[in-house]
Amino acid sequence: MAELNAEVLIIGAGAAGLAAAAELARSRRSVVVLEARDRIGGRCYTRQEPGLPIPVELGAEFIHGRSPPIFALLKKAGIAALDSSGTHWVESDGELRARDNLFPQIKRAMRKPNTLHAQDVSFEDFLAKNLRPKLSADALAFARMLVEGYDAADRTRISALEVVNEWTQGGGADIPSFRPLGGYGALMGSLAQSRRFSVSAHALQEMRALFTADRADEQEAAAEIRAWMREADYCIDPHTAVALAVAEKETRDPAVPMVVLSTAHPAKFPDAVKAACGVAPALPEWLADLPKREERVTVLPVNQAAIEKFVVSASRAAREGAAA
Numbered sequence: 139m140a141e142l143n144a145e146v147l148i149i150g151a152g153a154a155g156l157a158a159a160a161e162l163a164r165s166r167r168s169v170v171v172l173e174a175r176d177r178i179g180g181r182c183y184t185r186q187e188p189g190l191p192i193p194v195e196l197g198a199e200f201i202h203g204r205s206p207p208i209f210a211l212l213k214k215a216g217i218a219a220l221d222s223s224g225t226h227w228v229e230s231d232g233e234l235r236a237r238d239n240l241f242p243q244i245k246r247a248m249r250k251p252n253t254l255h256a257q258d259v260s261f262e263d264f265l266a267k268n269l270r271p272k273l274s275a276d277a278l279a280f281a282r283m284l285v286e287g288y289d290a291a292d293r294t295r296i297s298a299l300e301v302v303n304e305w306t307q308g309g310g311a312d313i314p315s316f317r318p319l320g321g322y323g324a325l326m327g328s329l330a331q332s333r334r335f336s337v338s339a340h341a342l343q344e345m346r347a348l349f350t351a352d353r354a355d356e357q358e359a360a361a362e363i364r365a366w367m368r369e370a371d372y373c374i375d376p377h378t379a380v381a382l383a384v385a386e387k388e389t390r391d392p393a394v395p396m397v398v399l400s401t402a403h404p405a406k407f408p409d410a411v412k413a414a415c416g417v418a419p420a421l422p423e424w425l426a427d428l429p430k431r432e433e434r435v436t437v438l439p440v441n442q443a444a445i446e447k448f449v450v451s452a453s454r455a456a457r458e459g460a461a462a
């Protein structure tokens with residue numbers, strides 16, 4: 139077995155393990171997460187089926203209520219929460235039909251004085267003795283489905299008192315619920331990215347012998363754009379500006395020429411360029427009619443394989459018959 143070189147070992151790459159690992163990594167701790175399965179996520183298991191534009195959840199699906207920890211994680215990951223309220227549909231005898239909202243009547247029936255505090259019973263017994271006389275067959279079936287589906291509980295064993303307390307004290311099916319855009323898998327994938335990696339001292343030394351690197355922030359890039367406009371009457375884009383700012387910081391043999399490879403046209407960033415030097419960069423002549431050209435949109439499923447396939451099929455290499 140490979141030697142593990144980490145300060146913390148986490149067993150299990152479910153939501154809890156991944157969230158803990160991400161938090162530790164943010165605090166600059168080295169972490170190894172050991173997962174028994176060949177995938178991450180644990181009871182969060184999102185499938186992207188070919189041809190289906192939406193994810194299919196085989197495990198957790200909903201965010202129940204505006205859960206602050208989950209919303210904080212979504213915000214960090216840049217993932218939207220989709221409001222999942224609206225009509226629910228059920229399939230029966232091969233037909234889809236809108237389901238009435240049965241939860242309010244279940245809740246009302248539960249609130250009536252009961253004897254659970256004196257003696258708790260199983261939810262199934264409570265259903266049979268207390269709720270059956272007050273509820274329709276559909277509502278009873280829905281209550282059973284909630285206990286089995288949402289609480290993953292055996293209704294002949296789970297405490298009725300617990301269920302009544304949960305459902306009548308703000309934890310029921312009537313609180314707003316949401317789904318992470320792209321499914322829980324998207325959130326698990328983001329948590330799995332610690333955004334840190336380590337490089338051995340030897341590899342770092344080898345790299346430093348060949349490369350140097352530096353950075354320039356927004357203000358430095360804007361100052362560079364301004365300076366080039368003022369001194370050379372030449373409009374550069376923010377990418378080129380970063381490269382030029384870094385090139386100027388570089389202590390080098392002045393006899394060795396420095397080549398800056400610019401990567402974009404300033405018209406790609408009109409607002410940033412105008413803010414920096416007051417000049418609104420015009421599109422090059424061959425693109426001058428760009429705003430009037432027909433807009434083409436292809437909607438793709440949230441699925442990496444489908445996106446890769448599309449990029450390859452739309453690439454110039456594919457048109458020229460050179461793509462794999």
Ligand SMILES: Cc1cc2nc3c(=O)[nH]c(=O)nc-3n(C[C@H](O)[C@H](O)[C@H](O)COP(=O)(O)OP(=O)(O)OC[C@H]3O[C@@H](n4cnc5c(N)ncnc54)[C@H](O)[C@@H]3O)c2cc1C
Binds near residue numbers: 181
């Ligand atoms: C069908 C279903 C629907 C659900 N719906 C919702 C929902 O809509 N909303 C909601 O909030 N919650 C829902 N849940 C509950 C939610 O999925 C779980 O609470 C949550 O995913 C638990 O995360 P966890 O990290 O604590 O545990 P787990 O997800 O169980 O992760 C534990 C991980 O540890 C690994 N592991 C265990 N033992 C070892 C070992 N010895 N060595 C290495 N690895 C090990 C496991 O393989 C697993 O990957 C649902 C659960 C299910 C099953």
